[in-house]
Amino acid sequence: MTRPPKVLLERVERRFGSSVALAALDLAVEEGEFLTLLGPSGCGKTTTLRIIAGFVDPTGGRVLIDGREVGHLPPNKREVGMVFQNYALFPHLTVAENIAFGMKQRGAPEAVRRRRAGELLDLIKMTGMGDRHPGELSGGQRQRVAIARAVAHPPAILLMDEPLGALDLKLREAMQQELRAIQKALGITTLYVTHDQTEAMVMSDRIVVMQGGRVEQIGTPSDIYMRPASRFVASFVGRINFVPLAADGRPRGGSASPLRLPSGVPIGSRGLTLGLRPEWLRLLPDGAAVNGYNVLDGRVTDSVFVGSHVSLAVDLGDGGTLTVDGRPEDALPAPGQPVRVCWEPERAIILHDH
């Protein structure tokens, strides 16, 4: 009963001269899902989007939409919708004309266009604003119009290129919810590009983490966070401490006793690296007894209040530093105090060094 993916990229490659923007990318976007391409700038996420839209020709591989190869088709024949970071609304047309633009290109009659624009204006909570010009709208309103315009003639897939990048934080958070709600309401397959990991976590069904033109990991937000496939993913998504272990299980370069690993993880001859999220770590007074927990001793060097938690830096004495999240309501050690950092052995990310 598996349906074919809505969009399928097979070994898609894009080179600009000698530099590789995209290397043999395989990607399947399933019907109705919200898939996010996440990565730092230059990772190839925008190139991927533009290849699907038809603005960039791949130098190798195949692009299929609804099982049909579209490599030879120009953007206007691909049935994709696209939302740009700068909105790219038509300033000389009204909001309603903007929304109806795609339908007009396909010959939809005036009455149909009018009705559909009205429905979409209701959906984006801009009822009755169809006669305004984009110049008269706020940033958030422009963004909603851009989304309505992209989905008006239902596209096979909605592509969004950092659509919230130009908004301030508060508005961005509100728009994330709203966008997700619109996407769900329409059930439209969406490929979303962002460099903001929080945004990706909040909105996506699945996340594709990219770096240097390659896919690092594809998974649900919790997969990506809890079980990152690489050191890059682990550090790009969320905050993390790395503790490299020697073959005998001791932290490398330190004098601590061997650490316990999650069950079923063998330690290789060349050791491995433990990934510890700051919120998984607990602080105990110096010399406190711990049972069944891994422990590292250190000294607090810094303490920063960030509201939801207090971020403490603990110097392990061997050159390593751990970031630990403390609850503000607890009595937390002041900088200079010796502390013990402990955590449940099962709550750790195992990264094998390659």
Next chain:
Amino acid sequence: MQSFKRLMGGLGAAAIALALTAGTAAAGQFDGVTVRIGTFGGKWRDIVEANVAKAFEAEGGKIEFVLGQPANNMAKLIAARGQEPPFDVLETMDNLLPQLAAGGFLDTIDLTKIPNIAKVDKAFYDDKKVMVWITQEGIVYNKAKFAEAGIPAPTRYADLANPKLKGKVSLPDISAGGAMPAIVGMSHEAGGGEADIGPGLELVKTIGPASFWSSSSNLQTQLASGDVWAAAAQAGNVQRLKGQVDLAIAFPPVAGKSGVLKQGYLVKIKGAKNAAAAEWIINAFLSDQMQVATLTAGGQVPVSGPALAKLRENPDYGFLRLSPDQLAGMYSIDFGKVNEAAYVQKWNRSITR
């Protein structure tokens, strides 16, 4: 029967009409001839149209105007070198004649075909050029203001340096039409001449005028408002401001003569298509009608004897020199010794503005 009569009557009328038109057509000695005159625009063109072109049209011909300042029209002539010239007859000023002659643009005029030439002083024409008007250049001044301030009427350019005239004198800018006569006149007065305008420029600095006028309308506005009491300029200003301010003109001595003449000429251009008509046109410019209109409508002094005599009777023109003797007593610039480019350079160097 009735209709036949009417038909015959109609035919008769038609025949008469035909004969009449044929008759007038036959009378024109320039049927289908179009002569192009390079001349000034504006009002002057209207005067030429009314007093020369009309008469030419009566002879079956047609006049076309190629408008522009003489220097401008000369540029057109140079551009067309080796091809059909842009006009047959050119109205030009004395300062351009040496260049036109050197460029080989001047055709020989058949003076025997210009009966009106007999009315003109022999000094004013030869077989390459015929003078058709002049302007009389000197010092235009405001009689009332001079009397009020107790300043005697000027007799020499140097009189403009009178401290009582400080801020009230205007001299022509080097670009103005009146620049050449004023600079040459002042140079002669100060001990120089066409070949040496240094003393003239020194005199300009001594006078230290309040302004340098660049066009006659610019000067006339200043004279009319009383901002300027005296200016080195032509006599025509007196006539044009009559009724507004009471102006007079003084002609300072220049190289043994008095006042300077600026001269307008007609020349026939070599290669002209309608050469035969050129002489007829020049003759028409010298007709009494045109010559009188030259002054009454155009503000320029004519050159033909009868016109001058007629205008002398009019007291309105008493400020002008209109007798042949008086005209002969005015100084004509020797353009053979004038180097306009050098004048401009010297002017720019020594007259700081």
Next chain:
Amino acid sequence: MAKLHHRTPERIAAALVLAVAYTVLLGPILFVIVSSFDYGQRAYVVFPPERFTLESYWRIPDRYWDALWNSLRIAGLCTLASCLIGIPAAIGIVRSNIPGKAAILAVFRAPMQIPAVVSGVAFLQLYYALGAATGWYAVGSFTGMVIAHVFAATPYVVGTLVGVLQRFDQTVEEAALVLGASRLGTLWQVTLPMLKPGIFAGALYAFMISFSEVPMSVFLAGSHQVTFPVEVFHSMQFDFEPTILAISTIVTVLSLVVVWAVQRVVGLDKFVKTGAAD
């Protein structure tokens, strides 16, 4: 629409600056208009006028009307031709990847750097040379005048549009393409309408350059066609007549009406508000 709060001294200062600016800008025009209603001494401008009469208007000679009509036709054709050459040129210069774009742009801008008098003489000689070769003389002809004016005006169309195009956000065109518009449809429905203020500005430039051109036109005017400013120039050179003030007033009023009308039709205000896709 935030309400603007100004303290009174600032407001007075602003009003004063504005008043001075407008006086400087409009003063000469008002001077001409007011003076045109006094017909009397014909040799100079009377200001302030000593009486009110429309005589200057009745006496406007035909040659001014002929020249004005001729100038309007020349400027109109020149505007059209400059846009037909300038708009594609600007698009080509900004959008294409052809090598030597800077050089091509420099060539298109060159006419602005050549003194117009020099261009005038050059055209005169070119036309004579062309005439000798082909037998068709453009000197003094309507066509010859239009060609020269197009030469002078096109750089302004190109310059204006290159500026607009360089600031033009091309993702708007991508948006149109993705929405199903063809390349041509995008050009027609999106690019050109968005360039409209720039095209309008360039066309207005071209019209004004042509309509007020004197230095070249003085050489290229013919016996049958003289442009309006050249006619006025010739008249002023020979003598001053009050009818010049009258016809100038008419032309001024006409220009204001035309700019106002075009602005209404083109709807510049809409674009000013939108500021073209920021």
